[in-house]
Amino acid sequence: MPKVKHQRTKTLTIKSNDRSSDFVTPNFIYGCLGGCRNSYCYVMRYNYDTVYINDNLDDILLKLKQHVEALPFPKPANQVDPQYWTYDIGCSTDISLHWKHYDWQRVFDFFRDHSRAKATFATKYVNTALLNYQPKKKIRIRFSLMPQSVSSLLEPNTTAISERINAITEFSRAGYEVHLNFSPIVVYEGWLQEYRELFRAVAAAVPPELRQEVAAECIFLTHNPWQHERNLERGFVQSEALLWQPEKQEAKQSQYGSQAVRYQLPLKREYINQWVALHDEIIPWNSIRYIF
């Protein structure tokens, strides 16, 4: 079992990111006890053994304040957000899962109340305690979705996909901005049929008045050779059979410098075309912010 360690971080770096957010904050928490830690989680490529809770919130929030206030405003609209400089606060953990470990309301307050900034995080957990907060559409939750059969294998003990889908409307009505995070998209026999069912469930759950708000990021699987070996050593043979398919994959240098594998590019182009065609057939109102 990983250790949970409180510390004061000196790493106050704010990274640029033009996909899920404009920037990634310094870590409030670095590490995760999520159910996907023994399958595809990229955080586990770097930090498997410890969940670091960074207690010096004052330092992190001051750094963020200085950063956002040095940016031009109004912000030029982009696919991340038309209005606010948007910061991912949960790139190295799951905020909904680890909410008890730190003063999340203080972090949410900073973003909600700042005139130029917005926060965002992806999650695989529906935490109804967050519904007691009033985020005024300045906190964007990205619920992670994949077919339940694959989620059961790759993300054991996370919230059921049907509950995550039902949470879209609930969280949006509570004042969160809600997006979808189709990640990772895994290719296997019958994958498109299962995505058809998933898209139908989303279509049935999201009422017309919320469809303008909901948008999606879509990220095909990457994996990593050392992570693959470690998962196999720990007995995760069935999930690795899905994640590690050398006949379909090729090596790539990941954005953060580590070695990774992804679907071979010609195959991946075809997978993307098939996935987008199906998506557009069933939930055309959901705008795809980016897909790769």
Ligand code: SF4
């Ligand atoms: S919830 Fe996210 S950060 Fe946590 S183990 Fe899963 S993929 Fe990793």
